[in-house]
Amino acid sequence: MERLSLMPQLTYLEAISDALRVAMREDERVILLGEDIGEHGGAFKVTDGLLAEFGAERVIDTPICEEAIVGSAVGAAIVGMRPVCEMQFADFVACAFDQIANVAGKLHYRLGLAAPIVVRLPSGGGFSGGPYHSQNPEAWFLHSPGLKVLAPSSAEDAKGLLLAAIADPNPVLFLEHKNLYRRVRGEVPDGSYATPFAARTVREGDELVVIAYGAMVHTALEAIEQLPDASIRLLDLRSLAPLDEDAILAAVRDCSKVVIVDEANYTCALGAQVSSLIAERAFEYLEAPIVRVATPDVPIPFAPVLERAVLPSVERIRGACDELLAY
Amino acid sequence: MPSPAGGAAAAAAPLHLEQSDRVALLRFMLLHRAVEDRGASLYKQGKVPGSFYDGRGQEATCVGATFALAAADPVCPLIRDLGAHLVKGTPPRDVLAHYLGRADGVSHGREGNVHFGDAAHGVVGMVSMLPDMMVVAVGMALAFKLRGEQRCATSFFGDGATSVGDWHEAMNFAAVMQVPAIFILEHNNYAYSTPSARQFLVDPVERAAAYGIPGVSVDGNDVEAVFEVVREARERALSGAGPTLVSAQTMRMHGHGLHDDARYVPPEQLAEWTLRDPIELQSKRLAALGVDVDALAADVKAEVDKATEEALAMALPDPASATTGVFCLGEPIPVGSGDAPWSGFR
Incomplete structure (x- = not known):
């Protein structure tokens, strides 16, 4: 917040946090659901500080229940909210796959009902995470109709794509690569902007x-x-x-x-x-x-x-x- | 106004139901059964594609429960709950057109049999994976709580669904968050061919206490009793006291679908439950009050005849529409934005 220039240097992780903060300030409908995202600020600290600013009603620490995290996000979305879910690691999205593929992805086609949810997936390997903390599960969702899948590589794109994902009226899987969180840094515009879903x-x-x-x-x-x-x-x-x-x-x-x-x-x-x-x-x-x-x-x-x-x-x-x- | 044939549940006039409400409850149950009987007939004639499922014998649970909700309270009905759609205001013609796969049916030919929901009327259509819609209902209820709205969300599911992990996640998360949700267990004794004795050793209503949720058992074939317990569950939800599990004891009187002859159900079990038919029960109550229930049934039949004629005349979808509508391209329209005419609290 105490930035000295209009184009501050942020890490990839800080850019994602900033996108969440900007979206939550601009739109009351945006809520966060996930495990350990409140007081603890998330396993990677992406949501650090958001509980203090927005309160426990909008930064919701859930039990361990990936299916209920995504399913309840769908429920909140279809009555007008804009939920953003965090899977603690992308690997755990396997537990929520049914709600994503069978409920969220097919709702609009089947019932004309939009499900504007974002599911954040800290993904990827390169740091000895082993078989359950290193996966890149994007292809699971590419094969399932009705879902959008984003995977930014830069700090600027991470923020702009996440803001665009939250604004999108459809379910979006947002793959944020763990190995970029603190390794990648770049100029990131202040405030709100949307990066197009394009190469x-x-x-x-x-x-x-x-x-x-x-x-x-x-x-x-x-x-x-x-x-x-x-x-x-x-x-x-x-x-x-x-x-x-x-x-x-x-x-x-x-x-x-x-x-x-x-x-x-x-x-x-x-x-x-x-x-x-x-x-x-x-x-x-x-x-x-x-x-x-x-x-x-x-x-x-x-x-x-x-x-x-x-x-x-x-x-x-x-x-x-x-x-x-x-x- | 006691009913001579209605048993203990009907001994006293229900506190929260006018006579017109009690007639409406019977009418919706008659409509539920008549629309499904017609759908089954069209299925046997080869006019309804795919498969066909009905809720014969369970009409009281979905009708009584939905009648206890306000227009703004969304419901997630299940396979046996046509009455929930009808109470919420989905016209029989649209339901029949949906069975027939017509362009202007509820799902425009994209979905079949009982997989539909008119979102404008606050109905969220089910998916086949059970009980997925329970957690969706928790999310709707969570939104109502966050926004301080006097609304609740209701999800129906069967006894078989209580064996699935989502059931636990929904019960636990709803309890922890104290959301205004109502979970309605339609305990109809069979999950396809599996009797409930092979689903669980402990009745799921007993599990409610372990989650910190009130568990209430009710005769699922008594529409007025169901209405009353759901009305109370709704009051509890809106007062901020959290979710309720309502276990409605009933019986699936047909096979899982029309393709299933249900040979695994002992005939004496069906015979016993035939005597507890929910429509018979409510008809006897109202007849004792001087209501002309035969005229009511004739009126419902005429309505379904007309709806069938209209539905059969409706166009099939354009094949070119099959690849459209996967994504929402405009501003989302939330559930329940339309008129839902029926409510226990008009």
Whole structure:
């Protein structure tokens, strides 16, 4: 609050907190539901200070009940509230899957009833969280109609996408990558603004395009910076559903070679859908096979040496780029 | 005004019901049964696609309970609760059009059989996963409490649903938050083919105390008794005293759906419950008061005949509409924004 400039430097985590604070100040309908989000400020401190400012009626510490957190958010939403749920870790959203997929996602189609909820999912690995604190569950929801799925990579986008998600009249899954919380920092506009559910070109280039989202944008950028002689574009998808098909196809037309990166498990990851889209609608622009870099189909192991062996690394992405540039 | 055939529950005139209300309760039960009988007939004729489920024998629970709510109180009915939709004001024609999958039925052909809800009338349609709508009702009640509104939210579910984890989450969270919710357990003895003895060893109404929630048992076939306990539960909810579990003892008189011959139900159990038919009970009470119940039944039949004719004349949905409406594109319209004409507190 005591910021010195109009464009303060915030961490990714602070940007998410700021979005919640701005939304709650602007709109009384916004309430938060989650485990340990009040006095404790959440497992990662995203909601730190919100209980003091907005009170226990709007910052609701719940029992351990993911299904009831999301289900009651749906109930509150259909009578006019704008609930934002926190899953303590994205992994736990499996316990709430039924309410998201079968109730929230189908309500408008079936009954004409909008369910404007946001479910925040602290996701991703890279810090020895092990099999139940490291997952990237986005594909579960991409396959379920009626849901929007967002995954910001920068502090500015994290705030703008969360504010847009809260304003959206549909259920939104918001993947916030835990490994970016304090590692990523950037200029974030004050007050309210909405980031569009569309892709963003992080870096221009015309020899090859790397398509990524979330933490993999940073890993990919590091890989690209190790190849200064090549003209490599980096496309940050930001919104996984809706998917910015036009931006993907335009990048393929311009670059003709494609690397797609997912931190999620390989099979049926978003990258598979992007790959399919390109094969169906931009095949004639490709000069080389599409190359995918993803986590193999294994649970995320705990030991650092094992985890590093499965998560997409700078080296793997750089290797994929090298291979394609030489094709 | 005692009724000679009504038993103890009917011995005294109900305190909160005028005679016109008591007639309305019977009328809604008759309408519930008549619309479902017609739907079953259309199903057997091949005009209703998919499957068909009814609430034969359970009309008193959903009608009595919903009649005790105000227009602004949303309900989440279940598979046997057509009467809740009717009390809330959904016209029989729209229900029949829904069964038939017509464009202007309640769900515009997107949903079938009992999966529907007219949101404008404060009805939130069920999903097949049970008891998912219980936690949704908790959320509606939570919103009413936060906003200081004098409203409550009601969810219906069967005895089988009490075995599912959501039931516990809903009971516990509603209790902890002290929200104005009413949980109505329709204890109809069977979850599809599974008798309640294989669902639980302890009657779920006994569990209520462990959550810190009052648990009230009622004869689910006595529409006036159901009305009264739900009226009290609503008063409790609106006074800030939190949720109530109402356990309505009743019996599923048909199979799970029309495809189910219910051979697993002992005939003597059905025979015993046939004597406790909720419509018979209320008809006898009113007949003793001089109400012409035959004329009422004829009137309901005429209404359903007309509704059927209109529903059958309605258009099928445009196939091009199948891929539209997945997302809300405008400003959301909350549940219960329309007129819900019926209320125990008019």
